[in-house]
Amino acid sequence: MAEATYAKPLPAISSLSQPYWDGLRRHELCLQRCDGCATTWYPPAPLCPRCWSREFTWSRLSGRGRVNSWVVFHQAYFRGFEGEVPYNVAEVELDEGPRLLTNLVGVANADIRAGMPVEIVFEEATAEITLAKFRPRPA
Numbered sequence: 001m002a003e004a005t006y007a008k009p010l011p012a013i014s015s016l017s018q019p020y021w022d023g024l025r026r027h028e029l030c031l032q033r034c035d036g037c038a039t040t041w042y043p044p045a046p047l048c049p050r051c052w053s054r055e056f057t058w059s060r061l062s063g064r065g066r067v068n069s070w071v072v073f074h075q076a077y078f079r080g081f082e083g084e085v086p087y088n089v090a091e092v093e094l095d096e097g098p099r100l101l102t103n104l105v106g107v108a109n110a111d112i113r114a115g116m117p118v119e120i121v122f123e124e125a126t127a128e129i130t131l132a133k134f135r136p137r138p139a
């Protein structure tokens with residue numbers, strides 16, 4: 001769904017988070033995994049939040065998780081969302097542990113449930129930025 005003009009706010013990419021965004025462009029969900037204790041974390045950080053090691057590897061994740069929490073916005077705070085209210089913003093807990101803020105697609109807002117199993121889908125917002133969204137999957 002790439003568009004010439006994308007009206008919603010876009011993320012600011014830093015050198016630290018660049019591998020995350022590069023992964024999404026390849027349609028892969030990649031996060032940092034500690035070489036010492038195997039913890040995976042998000043958002044990107046220069047060291048492991050569990051053991052403080054600076055040794056980590058960008059690793060491809062399953063792209064699967066469960067809905068932990070969500071809200072439904074009935075007001076558009078940015079013009080780009082005006083055509084989409086009411087829309088959801090969900091916190092998905094990945095099977096590997098980290099939690100991502102995202103949108104759920106392929107499900108009516110009224111049908112969202114806590115613990116609902118979901119899987120990643122990739123939305124190409126612009127030529128440079130692909131966003132991670134999630135849709136329901138069989139349990």
Ligand SMILES: [Zn+2]
Binds near residue numbers: 034035038039050052
């Ligand atoms: Zn660690």
